[in-house]
Amino acid sequence: MERNNRTLKVYGMSGNKYNDTPTIMMKGKWLEEFGFKVGQKYNVDCQNGKLIISIKKNTN
Template structure:
């Protein structure tokens, strides 16, 4: 069965800080897995004029953290991930 390309949804209201009305969108269903968004997948949401674009984000590895930010930051990343 072919995956549906479009889905109609609703922006709901959720109580936010000091009970202030806050817009909320919930996405759930097996169709997310079929579209490449499995449980635990990190995502990036880009806000454009009248549009949200959601793409999977690759996790930064320990080596990437070391190369980008130096040894001290890499050690913090490793500790956070329970590698030390």
């Protein structure tokens, strides 16, 4: 794993009635290096101006 921090951009995507909706996109092999696999579910916790993204534990 090269870096633990990334600087990304919040994009605007056209949503309802062509109003921009904030959109965050992440892609790259680095996600796989941190354990995120294609098709896997994840949790996003929002708190104090931070998004905490974690792999959803299998509940089977």
